[in-house]
Amino acid sequence: MTDAAQDDVFRDDILVPAVDGYPLAATLFLPRGPKRYAVLINSATATPRKIYRGFAAYLAQHGAAVVTYDYRGIGGSRQKDVVGFNRPKSLVGFRASMADWAMLDVTAAVSWMRQRYQHLPLNYFGHSFGGQALGLLTNNAEVSRALFVASQAAYWKLMTAPERYRVWTYLNLIGVPLTNTLGYAPAWSGIGEDLPKEVFLQWARWVMKPRYLFDDASLVGRVTNFSNYTGKLRALCFADDPWATPAAVALLCSGFDAIRPEILTIAPDDVGVKKIGHFGFFRSEHRDTLWQDAAAWLLRE
Template identity: 40%
Template sequence: MNGTPQTIPATDGYPLGARLWTAAGIPQGVVVMHPATGVPQRIYQAFAAFLAGRGFHAITYDYRGIGASRPKGLRGFAARMRDWMLLDAEGVMRWARARYPALPQLAVGHSVGGHAIGMCGAGWGLAGAVLVACHTGNSRFIRQRGERWRVELILRGLGPMLARLIGYVPGSRMGLGEDLPGGVAIEWGAWAGMQRYFFDDPTLGAVGRFNGVTNPVLVYGFDDDPWATPPAINALTTHFTSTWVERRQIAPAEAGAAVGHMGFFRPKFAETLWPGLADWLVGHASAASTDVEAAA
């Protein structure tokens, strides 16, 4: 089950490559999958198919400059990390709402995809949102000294330097997933150098945006994730001040295998980790539908 290819416009009109998985049976809601930095949508397609089997229309997409949304060349391609959140994620959510206006809308964000939910979710009318391995990009929260130095070198040194030198970052050769647009790497590195990450960027208004989110939020963390440690997760989720945030911290023994930062969406967790997240989505979609019927 590969989903149906779609082209979805970002709010500025940039065409984003996407796929739609149609719900089996009567649809319960719509789930949009917001990806991590430099991670192509194919990583999330098995999980999207799983959600379709649980009665959800599921949508995956690539940010501009990544995967099916990449231009022929990245050298000089104009894109910032904020564009992924404020233009791309926003555009996909608007498309989902327009296509399925009568269904509860939900979102699942992985890493920076969770940032997009915090930045824009106040206006999405979500029945619920799930953040998987989402954290601020401050290297001080990384426990292992060697990994902390490596991330610091990439985010604040090598990445921005290459972006300015050759116009993009060859992330596929640096352990960052796919190649990154230069502007993304430069802005990411700047935020990583701020005490509270992008919450300290006066041009972004992140604190107020996160405070405006009122839908229920479920947050997954994993004990063997070197980057999204509990303190790093806390530094992000404490800004959801207007809603209830449920936390689930998973150990490898509970998951049945190592999870790390990228593992949750691998098919081997279809019987251990995925059902719990799907059950949460089902519950909140059902509650939203009940509220609509009561209001009518």
Template identity: 40%
Template sequence: MALSFKTTNQSITARDGFLLDAILFEPEKPRACIQINSATGVRKEFYKNFAEYLAGQGYAVLIFDYRGIGKSRPRSLRGFAAELHEWGKNDMAAVLDWMDALYPRLKKYFIGHSAGGQQIGFMDNYDKVSKAISVSSSTGYWKWLSSPYKYFTLLVWHVLVPCTVSVLGYVPSSWFGLGEDLPKGVAKEWRSWCLRQNYFGNFLGETTPNFFASIKIPIHFIYPTDDNIATERSVASLRGFYTGAQTSVERVDPDDYGLRKIGHFGFFSRSAKDTLWPKVVHFFEGLS
């Protein structure tokens, strides 16, 4: 039986003072805290049903919008300064500090979706996290994506991003059904990573922080067999950055769970509530 919980809107100050919009799902006596770190260009509300499920299992759960996304977006993205690695360095880190201040005695767990599972290594407070699950998280090197999808990404990186950034000063992803609009700096940094085989590895310790080797926690990677982005090779590539962590990988086939498809986003669909979502609880509670 699911536990009752309260839902409150929150405003969290990022490391550099930027205000982030968040929602906290809070049972009366939570057994641990879960921070959900979104995929690129995805609003926090996408994870609302999943967060409610976890709160019903007894966790205090926080979802939030990165700077430039959803309700953490300024009125205009033109001229708005933000880079992709800041989502980990300044936003995810600040949200974790906020949760730790609220519940200092409880364990902190991470669930990262796509890019949200890449950036723990950009956080100087990574040691506050006890366990992490990365769902459909991988490096985004274009050649390692599935065909023909990878050729579409070349069009995005070589035509859509340069042209819209030059003309508009941001990337209007929503015009093309590609998620939330992206700030110029976020899109440009993402592009520079995805066009390199070593992804952000070329920039670690230079333009981005690098705490990856220091992370020692259990990290479980879950990715579907029908994911165009998180493929076997690209997931293994991201896993390779966490050299000190206790990593494990699970590949899920939609047919095995009675699902028509999962893809890059379907893990968080309500259709996966009874089949895939319990995996999260089992991992955090040491039942798997």
């Protein structure tokens, strides 16, 4: 996004309290004109909120109040008290799981948006884990419509070859043993950022299960909360994404059994590029294609 385009919106770094009071680092993007929508952007695993700032500003230009934020242990939310607190040298002993991200962090972010923008439609954007989390929320009925990008039930056998074998090998022979030894999952082992120990281990357990998180009997709300969502849902699947394959996206969407999710598979050729993959949607080169179409669907009454 150009500097001129970014100047079209107001941005403010804020803190959003999680359900248990943990401060989540967030950024609020506001249009200079009237606000007509509220959009919460929910991140992928090991992905800081800065990845989404271009798309967030784009939505704000089109009349949306947008919030991006970091789950606990990630990016700015690795800090323990307030913005500016020195980061710990490692995440050893830091207590958090993927279930905590959904039930404590995402749930609170939805509530914060709903309370602040009571008279606006609340829309939800989920990338990878960010889409998975919607089905686990006790308050997902507050969301009017949800757009998923590369969100999937990430069972390893649903990934494309040879990526599925690389993932299996990494998790079982490197990632899990290393995480148990060090007390956290280090970024240098091949993930985006350092991850809290139980975040990584819970994710690794899900990846090994044929129905991913749906097979985790310890996961509160894995059935009932998915069924509670009755808003609109569109899931974007990219043909060259080795992780969020059509089968994996369909498996996640099948959990939302109170509605009929719409799944769109997009090939790079469809938008005139060579690759999109798991993260490519957020490149500014898609401003007039993928972003435009996403905003047109997401920003509706």
